[in-house]
Amino acid sequence: MNTSTATARTIALSLIRRGLEHVVIAPGSRSAPLTYAFAELADAGLVNTHVRIDERDAAFFALGLAKGLRRTAVADASVRAFGGAAAAGVRGAEPSAVAGGVSGSTSPQTPGLVAVLTTSGTAVANLHPAVLEASYSQLPLLILSADRPERLRRTGANQTIDRQSHVLGDVRLRFDAPAEPDEASLTASVHAAVAAAVGSEGAGAGMNAPYAMSSGLRGLSTPGPVQFNVQFDGELTPKPEDMPWRPEVGEANRLEHRPHVHAGFAQALEMLSRPGTVLLAGSDCDFGAHRAGELAVAFGVPVFAEPSSPLFHLSVPGHPGVLDDDLAESITGVVRTGRITQYRQDQRLLANLPTAEIQTDLDWAPADEYGSYLASAGLTGQTPDADAKRWGRTAASESHIQRAAGVRETLLGRTTGVIAGQPTVTSEVRSQHREAAAQWHEVPPTPAEPPAGVSAVAAIVGAAAENAAEHGTVAQIFLASSNAGRYASALAGNEALGRVQMSASRGLAGIDGLIATAAGMALTGPVSKQCPLRLIIGDVAALHDVGGLLREGGSENLPALQIFVLNDDGGAIFGGLEHGAGHLRRHFARYFATRHGRNFRALAEAYGWPYQQVAAEDLLAAAKAGSAGLFEVPLV
Ligand SMILES: Cc1ncc(C[n+]2csc(CCOP(=O)(O)OP(=O)(O)O)c2C)c(N)n1
Structure with a gap:
């Protein structure tokens, strides 16, 4: 067996034994030894492989898989903790006394690990946005970057970055395995990499692992991204006699994140x-x-x-x-x-x-x-x-709570009409929202009309809640950065939210990679074809990650995902910030709102997604039906 194949197989098998469940592969030559290793393990049913062309989206997709796994682990844990109520799908079954949730709760199992594999060169740099998001939202993510051998560094060789293992900032730990590693050192390094990614006990010792690099250390007690750079030299494909590969996995020793009650x-x-x-x-x-x-x-x-x-x-x-x-x-x-x-x-x-x-x-x-x-x-x-x-x-604090409760009642009265699932969003409800939003939120006065966004989000969330109730589960909503989250905040306190779990990528709140992230979450999160993940995203963010629509397979392979694009022809959020001020207005449309005049029909079709343009009054029905696709909601 050639060295590259042996090295790749040692790495892949060690990872499986430590709890690796998913690998997202972006194709390339230098990474081929690892691609073949994982492809064989996938054929043996030992790992899930996914293929994405664009490394930036591959990494965001991997981030989404990790987010989904965590969500599922927490959902499972709350079913165990709160028994019947949560099992029936009702969240918010909080205990009435401090001990209530403690006695019945079981600590959840650490979610499985996700890796993303790339070839050498700029491919690695394309992972950076998702790596940063993983770091700041404390998600374990293993970066496997294939590299050219040490002897080619600093020679001007093709696709060879001098310090590829230092390209990604904010990784918890970084490794650089040589092209001729010794097996024990390689295995020890892989174990240290996993420990650092999941933030397990003793992760700090990973700094002393044979192929660990000295810098890159950051918050080793919390989960996060880790880069495992590995040099390959010589032959990069397995020999005929080495295929197929059906290894014995032996006893898995999955690493757990074991936190304690901190001081x-x-x-x-x-x-x-x-x-x-x-x-x-x-x-x-x-x-x-x-x-x-x-x-x-x-x-x-x-x-x-x-x-x-x-x-x-x-x-x-x-x-x-x-x-x-x-x-x-x-x-x-x-x-x-x-x-x-x-x-x-x-x-x-x-x-x-x-x-x-x-x-x-x-x-x-x-x-x-x-x-x-x-x-x-x-x-x-x-x-x-x-x-x-x-x-x-004291009475003083009580009065604050009461005051807060008063506000709650006022706004509740205004939002219940929509979220309770009435068939159409009437103009009366719309104007109530306008009032409510103007009163309680930072409202962008221009260019979009924010109440339409609030009503749209309320309709989607309300439909998702009803859909979840019918299936005895909790609806999963993914809010893109920008106004989606602001519109959603108008729904706080609504009873229907007991059946809704919203999430977002707020580690760094980028508008990038959000479709790919949602696609990953739709695979591993607590969703199903009947109760899909619903992504609510602005048009600019959707255009930014249009590549995230690309996936493997044909229409039979659609993920359990509804993508609602709230199209207000640009970044409406800037209108509500300082940039909306009168004296700056002449620069607004081009430099901030970035008006584009596009719609999403052709894009959706090009990427093989069912498409529907949905008027406000049809939004509830479309969201409730739950069929996968891209739904464009014109807001202007
Ligand atoms: C990667 C990245 N680039 C730029 C930004 C700055 N940014 C924040 S919101 C926004 C516009 C978003 O527009 P859209 O998705 O249409 O949502 P809307 O504001 O209309 O709700 C931009 C460019 C960012 N957060 N992340």
């Missing part, structure tokens, strides 16, 4: 018990949000959640609007879970007030460890009322 949690608990504290819940925080939500409910602490937070259904509606100077001044502390990126009002609170964090991995903490921690703090079994007394909540 900082005590501070968060202490703050939650004090009047004047609010819980800020951001995106991508599946690992800690559920615990934080239990505590907020038990303590009666107001939740200010972004729409893509798992706690959005608990949020005070339109909270940025509630956060006027008066209220902001009376808030004395902030407990944070997840990344807070969407509202400037929240950022201001974080910048100016004492802050504690419910760690992003707390949902993963062993239930008994978490339970005994709460018991030692005297919290187990407390009812909310007893807690409120025990912790001496």
